[in-house]
Amino acid sequence: MKLTVVVVSDRVFLDPSSDRIVRLVEKLARSEGFDLDYEYVPNDETLIRLAVLKASLRSDIVVVAGGTGPGPRDVSVDAVKPLLDKELEGFGEYFRRVSVEQVGVRAALSRATAGVLGRSLICVLPGSPRAVELALREVVLPIARLELQVIRGESHWEGLEVVVKSWIASRDLEVLARRSFTGPSRVVLVAACRAEGGVEVDVSEISRLVEEVEREHGVKISIMVSPTARAGSVAAALSVTGDDWRSCYKALGEILEKLNPPST
Amino acid sequence: MKLTVVVVSDRVFLDPSSDRIVRLVEKLARSEGFDLDYEYVPNDETLIRLAVLKASLRSDIVVVAGGTGPGPRDVSVDAVKPLLDKELEGFGEYFRRVSVEQVGVRAALSRATAGVLGRSLICVLPGSPRAVELALREVVLPIARLELQVIRGESHWEGLEVVVKSWIASRDLEVLARRSFTGPSRVVLVAACRAEGGVEVDVSEISRLVEEVEREHGVKISIMVSPTARAGSVAAALSVTGDDWRSCYKALGEILEKLNPPST
Amino acid sequence: MKLTVVVVSDRVFLDPSSDRIVRLVEKLARSEGFDLDYEYVPNDETLIRLAVLKASLRSDIVVVAGGTGPGPRDVSVDAVKPLLDKELEGFGEYFRRVSVEQVGVRAALSRATAGVLGRSLICVLPGSPRAVELALREVVLPIARLELQVIRGESHWEGLEVVVKSWIASRDLEVLARRSFTGPSRVVLVAACRAEGGVEVDVSEISRLVEEVEREHGVKISIMVSPTARAGSVAAALSVTGDDWRSCYKALGEILEKLNPPST
Structure with missing residues (x-):
């Protein structure tokens, strides 16, 4: 797991020796098992945006420190917001609330925020070491692992997924396919019989079979079955997802064979 | 009064028997005098948007349950926000604050929100039964009736409205007309003499007359009078609003007759 | 320092005698050393926007009172948001939180907000005297002076600014120039040698010189020096900022002379 801190400050960019953030973040991040990377950028919208984009491609968490105030050169929030797939407004809210308790009412005007960019969590924080430490200790690090799982869609997939429907519509197939293809897996196979x-x-036999095949091939199977399908209508729809092409392929074959016994 | 709950979940859409939300909401809503309607939709932006639009046309409150997290298939907030006439950011803030107290810091990242769509209040909540119950019990239901009145503009109209101005400008007439026409009434008549x-x-005679006519015809009258108007300038401007065409018409006639006594 | 209050209300616009806000704000603002100006506007998006724009040109703080609810004629937030250079979401959050404690959960739905417009702080508040007093007493007035300094970029410039870099790149010059030109000063001179x-x-001699020249001419100097620059590379970059053209010019001359001793 990697955390990149982007320090936004004209002064630090011109004189890196004045930075007090990187070492602080490194200590906190390492204690939670994150490797650290960092970059110094001036208070410039384009340069901040580029640094965050670049960092997001190779980091689980990107922390932008500095440039969240109401001043004319505080542009970090304006730089990052347009990049986000989803803004998590509650992050800034919570951080401001905790800050006001510690620092007083001026902290209420910080524009700190967070959001999702691709598979990474981006946090934009004030540049003071105290604020960065507070945010990392109280919010970012405690929730990081679980939240990253959700961001990557992993937690949407739990337990055995055998759905029984009297009638499987083309809309159901579309939903199953879309959900599978936008999930976190490397390989996705979808089939309808x-x-x-x-x-x-x-149905109970199908459940046993699915469980067995999932275990044997290390894949995840979602299956919809119509227990008394008539000729021509869809009797079953399924998706197999996993990290290895060959395992998914084999698992699909075994399920399909079971669902379509050779006509005797 | 009607409340519609839109349950957003791939799993529940494919297997409605796994839903745990509708019955819960029904119990809470009925105890506050709301009839319940519901719909199941998958985690799909277009389908959520259609369901909310449709529900808003026939419901006072629409509760969207599910799809507010940071995951790739959590798209309810993105689906609903563009529909809203006004977003009420404070709703999500308050809900997150109460949730953090009950559930811990991860609740701070929920994207729950609310807003106004036409004459309805729309709330977008997490899909867990616990979160839905918390939001309905602590926020939505306690404020629903009063808030719906405000949303519909009803609370802008209270008490007798007789304004005395030494000089009535055309700008005053425009404001009076615009306010009346964008109010909640079915029938609006505006006149200037x-x-x-x-x-x-x-003025005190006018006040008495207005009060009397309002009571007799069940209408609402706003009147501006210039107590010593010169020939050619506007002496009075008034609007009559109500639900019944005939009552408004009669009320207007009575007021105008009083303001323009037949020249003797 | 000037504070302008824009009272947004159809009723007050038509009948200014019903206003209860201006006198209240005047008392609070004067006790903090602000002069007061005010304007009454109806609940009309265009008129509110014009009033706020006009007020922002001649006021340090603009308070918009009224039109923050969820009703159809509550359009103050929609009128002001597009004007803001930066929205300060934390202001509304904090105000709502304090309001809920005093008034109950309905206050959570207020859309109150604040932001930066040019060199002014704009606050959009509910129209009730109680809400206006709460916001001014608890948030706006306590933070006004310090926050206005930050908004104007003044607090980015503190202490002696002598940066030592082994190598000064053209990117450094660009950042120095951009920061100087977007700062709050009337006169800006930038030079590279x-x-x-x-x-x-x-370096210690340069620091002494900078301090001396700053004091003598009442200007602010930022300087980057490369203590062992080779021929052709940049040895120093500096900016001189201040309110008076002649002082800046003289200060720049003295520094440049020191940096480029006449070849003997």
């Missing part, structure tokens, strides 16, 4: 001459499916 | 040969108006 | 035949600079 139509019933030939009508089928009767034993 | 010019003084013929100069008038003297007794 | 290349080394002729290699130079050796005594």
Whole structure:
């Protein structure tokens, strides 16, 4: 896991020896198992945006420190907001609330915020060491691991997923496919089987089979079955996701074979 | 009064038996005198938007449950925000604050929000039953009735409205008309009378008359009078609003007759 | 220092005698050393926007009172937001939090906010005297002076600014220039000196000189020096800022002379 801190300050950019942030963040981040990277940029919207974009490609968390005040050269928030896929307004709210308790009412005007960019969490914080330490200790680091899982969609996939529907519509297939393709897995296979001459499916048998195949091949299977599908209608739809192409492929084959027994 | 809950969840859409929200909301809503309607939609921006639009046309309150996290398929907030006439940022703030007290700091990252769409209040909440119950019990239901009145502009109209101005400008007439036409009433009549040969108006008599006519016809009257208007200038401007065409018309006639006594 | 209050209310616009805000704000503002100006406008987006723009040109703080609720004629927030250079979301958050403690949960839905417009702080508050007093007493007035300094970029310039870099890049010059030109000063002079035949600079001597010249001419100097620059590379970059053209010019001359001793 990697955390990159982007220190935004004209002064520090011109004179890196005046920086008091990087060492502080390094200590806090390492104690939580993060490797640290850092960059110094001046209070310039374009340069901040480039630094954050670059950092987000190779970091789990990007911390921008500095440039969140109401001054004319405080442009970090304006630089980062347009990059975010999702802004998490509650982060700034919570941080300001804790800050006001510690520092007084002026902290209420900080524009600190956070959001999701691709697979990374971006936090924009004031440049004072005290504020950075407060934010990392009280908010960012305690929630980082779990939140990163959610950001990457991993927590949407839990337990055995066998859904029984009397009738499987094309809309259901579309939702299943879209959900699978936008999930976090490297490999995704989606299949739908139509019933030939009508089928009767034993749901508990399907559940056992899915569980067995998931375990054997290290994949995740979602399956919808229509237990009494008529000829021509969809009897089952399924997706297999995982990190390894061959495992997913084999798992799909085994399930399909089971669902379509050779006509005797 | 009707409350519609839109449950946003791929899983529940594919397998409605796994829903734990609708029954919970029904119990809470009915105890406050709301009828309940509901719909299940998958985590899909377009489908959520359509469901909310449709629900807003026939509900006083629309509760969207699910899809407020930072994950890739959490798109409810992105779906609803562009629909809102006004976002009420304070709703999400307050909800997050109460949630953090109950659930811990991770609740600070929820993107829950609320806003006004037409004549309805829309709330976007996390999908956990605990969060939905908290939001409904602590925020939505306690303020619903009063807030809906404000949303519909009803609370802008209180008490007798007789304004005395020495000189009534065309700008005053425009403001009176605009305010009346954008108010919540079904019928709006606006009139202005010019003084013929100069008038003297007794304001307390006008107040009595307005009160009497309002009571008799069940309408709301706003009136501006210039007590010593010169010939040609505006002596009075008034608006009559109500739900019934005939009552408004009669009320206007009575007021105008009083303001323009037949020249003897 | 001047504070302008823009009272937004159809009723007060039509009947100024019903206003209860201006006198209240005047009392609070004068006790903090602000002169007061005021204007009444109806609940009309365009008129509110014009009033705020006009007020911002001649006031340090503009308080908009009224039109922050969820009703159809509550348009003050929609009128002001597009004008702001920076929105300070934390202001509304903090105000709502304090209000909920005093008034109850309905205060959570206020859309009150604040932001920076040019060199002024703009606050948009509910129209009730109680809310206006709370916001001014608890937030606006306590932080006004310090915050206005930050808004105007004044607090970015503190203490002696002598930066020592082994190598001064063109990027450094660009940052120095941009920072100087976007600062709050009336006069800005920026210069860069290349080394002729290699130079050796005594940094502590430069610091003494800068301090002396700043004091003598009442200007602010930022200087970057490369203590052992080679011929052709940049040996020093500096900016002189102040309110008086002649003082800045003289100060620059004295520094340049020191940095480029006549070849003997």
